[in-house]
Amino acid sequence: MSGQRSVTENIEALSQFGQLPDGSVTRLVYDDAWVAAMTWWLRQGQQQGMQATIDSYGNGFLTYPGSQSGTVAVGSHIDSVQHAGHYDGAYGIVAAQLAMTRLVARLGQPQRTMMAIAFSEEEGSRFPVSFTGSRHYSGVAETDDTLTDAKGVTFNDARQQAVQSLSEHFNQTEQALPDEFMELHIEQGPLLESTHDDIGVVSTICELEEFVVTLTGEANHAGTTPMHLRHDALMAAVQVISQLDEQAHQVGEPFVFTVGQLEVSPGSSNVIPGQVRFTIDIRHPQRRVVDEFEQVIRQLLADVNEVRVDLKRVTASYPEVRMDPRLMGQFEQICQQRGLAYRVMPSGAAHDTQMMNAKVPTAMLFVPSHRGISHSVAEYTSPEALENGVQVLMAQLYQECY
Amino acid sequence: MSGQRSVTENIEALSQFGQLPDGSVTRLVYDDAWVAAMTWWLRQGQQQGMQATIDSYGNGFLTYPGSQSGTVAVGSHIDSVQHAGHYDGAYGIVAAQLAMTRLVARLGQPQRTMMAIAFSEEEGSRFPVSFTGSRHYSGVAETDDTLTDAKGVTFNDARQQAVQSLSEHFNQTEQALPDEFMELHIEQGPLLESTHDDIGVVSTICELEEFVVTLTGEANHAGTTPMHLRHDALMAAVQVISQLDEQAHQVGEPFVFTVGQLEVSPGSSNVIPGQVRFTIDIRHPQRRVVDEFEQVIRQLLADVNEVRVDLKRVTASYPEVRMDPRLMGQFEQICQQRGLAYRVMPSGAAHDTQMMNAKVPTAMLFVPSHRGISHSVAEYTSPEALENGVQVLMAQLYQECY
Known part of the structure; x- marks a missing residue:
């Protein structure tokens, strides 16, 4: 090299x-x-x-x-x-x-x-x-x-x-x-490009929690089971995710909420889903915000009646990660001296x-x-x-x- | 035998x-x-x-x-x-x-x-x-x-x-x-058991349509892509399915609406879904009701902006299936004569x-x-x-x- x-x-x-x-x-x-x-x-x-x-x-x-x-x-x-x-x-x-x-x-x-x-x-x-x-x-x-x-x-x-x-x-x-x-x-991520900044000086690395939610209803024939007698795990999941997404938008940037994985079982077009398993990934620079949203998730799931609910936390909590103020300050100064546009930002x-x-x-x-x-x-x-x-x-x- | x-x-x-x-x-x-x-x-x-x-x-x-x-x-x-x-x-x-x-x-x-x-x-x-x-x-x-x-x-x-x-x-x-x-x-299906009937005399076999919907957004990092810059195919799917479910309940029994299959791609907990593919199965004894709901699906999908939408109809239309009135009438008479509780019903x-x-x-x-x-x-x-x-x-x- x-x-x-x-x-x-x-x-x-x-x-x-x-x-x-x-x-x-x-x-x-x-x-x-x-x-x-x-x-x-x-x-x-x-x-x-x-x-x-x-x-x-x-x-x-x-x-x-x-x-x-x-x-x-x-x-x-x-x-x-x-x-x-x-x-x-x-x-x-x-x-x-x-x-x-x-x-x-x-x-x-x-x-x-x-x-x-x-x-x-x-x-x-x-x-x-x-x-x-x-x-x-x-x-x-x-x-x-x-x-x-x-x-x-x-x-x-x-x-x-x-x-x-x-x-x-x-x-x-x-x-x-x-x-x-x-x-x-x-x-x-797209932030620096969208704000036309050359450099991001990281302030904190986001607090992250990942959960796996399993909803268990009852698989049944899609043609012969009336809507009011169903325990459709996917419809329950759709309601939960939709409400969580709404709540996540209310928390506001830079909070992020993602359902990246969602599996439907048995997964046939003519069978009412008996079980759905999905992940929840939430991140924010402040532990407090992540913890508060965890409570939102738990309350929302506690209100689900149609299907059985299981919630597992996947992540191990790491210590809070704030960047060193002295080193950050020097980075900012260097950018200013060199005429580089920079932005202090958390890392998601x-x-x-x-x-x-x-x-x-x-x-x-x-x-x-x-x-x-x-x-x-x-x-x-x-x-x-x-x-x-x-x-x-x-x-x-x-x-x-x- | x-x-x-x-x-x-x-x-x-x-x-x-x-x-x-x-x-x-x-x-x-x-x-x-x-x-x-x-x-x-x-x-x-x-x-x-x-x-x-x-x-x-x-x-x-x-x-x-x-x-x-x-x-x-x-x-x-x-x-x-x-x-x-x-x-x-x-x-x-x-x-x-x-x-x-x-x-x-x-x-x-x-x-x-x-x-x-x-x-x-x-x-x-x-x-x-x-x-x-x-x-x-x-x-x-x-x-x-x-x-x-x-x-x-x-x-x-x-x-x-x-x-x-x-x-x-x-x-x-x-x-x-x-x-x-x-x-x-x-x-x-659970209908006869729930109404304590011994026999169902089928009147029609339901008109059935099956569709496959593909929503294509953009896969991206779950931690670094702000909520407002996302094209999340799963969140779009959740909104569509939630609205269709609401509409389906408004149509009322015996209409049935099922999403039995839903696949998320790439399907990692820390990646925003780039594509979601799901099935829609709708049934009703009357062709008119099925056709009207197909229009609901098409209108709803036309209003989706965040992601690209593709809708395919899977089913081939079969001729309408009404049971023979003379044979049905004889079945009803036989049940009455024998003291059997019966119900005239469509087949889903x-x-x-x-x-x-x-x-x-x-x-x-x-x-x-x-x-x-x-x-x-x-x-x-x-x-x-x-x-x-x-x-x-x-x-x-x-x-x-x-």
Whole structure:
């Protein structure tokens, strides 16, 4: 990864690992493409004089030791969802390395150590668990080694085999936590594009709760069961979702409410649905708002009579995630100095920063996502917009490390 | 099938063919259980002195020739859905044979020919087509021979192999149409049980239309896309279905409106649904009411702006199906004479009688279904209720044939 290559060129080089014929990327944690991508990223850093190591989860670390004490880390994740675009996660690890490379090329050794991190896994696309890389490194939680992927391979077997491959080329060691952590990421939403801002300075990462609702009525013949004798689980679900949507709009922006999954059983055109199972995903920067909407959900479901109701909370509560005011303030100042339009905004999506935030001060920057599209081959951010983010990150690293 | 055995005992004997460990029956057209069941049913008739034949679709016919001209046919279908109960279709073919056996045992040769028919297929559970038996026999339509089942076997291959097996034991010939056709069937709905009636005298078979609606919005990240910038296909579907349900209730009984199938794509809890596809099934005895509701659907969908809308009509219109007033009147008289509580009612479900009705006068009787449950191992009608239906059918056959 040369200083001469642009951030976009580097992202495209990384996207070769796991790329499918349609241009999308499937690079799941510990698979062959993942090992090749991590090897490539660490090798590029070594060629720029950085120290490359991995830890027991396969998190990758590139380090420029400083002349004095203290460490500033910057990073994101190297894995992808199925049929991903080229930018999610990849931008953050490429930008971290590029910013460090350029600073050292111009200014030599920093006073504080600079470290780029490529977290092994964030997307939860192979095993039924996510953020395993940053949860391990931050010390928030270890992962259940017995979890299996769709083919029955355990997390432990996959992890050990991948780490074994990497440790043939790179030292394996558990790295200490840095003094602060920063992440550069595409927005994955349409806000910055719609407001014509160049940079989003993240204030908080949204509080998120996910629920699964199961409504159980009675399946019956669609032609012979009069309307007033039905226990139609789908009609009950439609009423509940419609009312929740109305309530969600009353809460107002930036609250978001999504039913992304809904399954009807038995699912025949001429059978009244006996059971419907659907998910609810709610997010807001303030825990209080999320908790209040949970109460709305519970009250609304308690009023359902036609069918039996079951509500399960899926999410584990994480500690509140507010970005560090000092680092945020410096980001804002840098944008002002450079004439970049910026917006202080919450992050609706969860990020590795959320895990690091439990242990160290953190900050996070967004660049615009064209049409807000993410987790798709249509994911796109212009080279200029990507470079803006790198410039702001470099200025911040300069202030923090030189 | 002996005159000494009750209708329930005969139904249980037939349910052995295709019975699964949980007690449910899967007897799909032309499969091994189907061939064994048809062989058993025809053999039982032969032992009572009936002539047994099959036609090129594997429809089974049992005949007592009359001393004079004219033929009265009674029947139903021998195939089942997947994991079916014991009564749907089976009751009608067992009852037809039993009624004829008892009448001949008591009264000897009839004046008009009596014929029991076991239609090969009505349920549409193996090939993507239904009523193939009665559509062939009635001359309403032949079936596309190239249709395949889930394993890739063509309708033609399955049909020829099954008919070949049967023709080793039974004469194969195309039977002429009868002068009238009657069918005895379980209600498959809860109405008779709830009104404490013994018999339903069917007036019409409901007009039925089925539609598939596809709503296409834009899939996007559930956390990062503000509510006002979404094109959520599921929320659009929820609004449409909720309004249609309200309109359907305004039409009033016996109109029925069902959304039995609904699929969400991509179907992840943290992704806004980009596409939703759902079915609409509407039924009413009068064509006018069904047509008017089709206009309600079209108007409502025309008002949807947030997402793209596609509406497809799935059903082919069949001719209107009114039962023969003379046969209906005789059924009512017989019930009155015997002190049986009866109700004149439309059939919400489609039946073989619908196909026969295109060519000859028809009539149809229902007996109560416990809790209205059908297409399930929980399908149940008491021995007394089943025998009531046989008694009414016998009295009708006596009037028509002796």
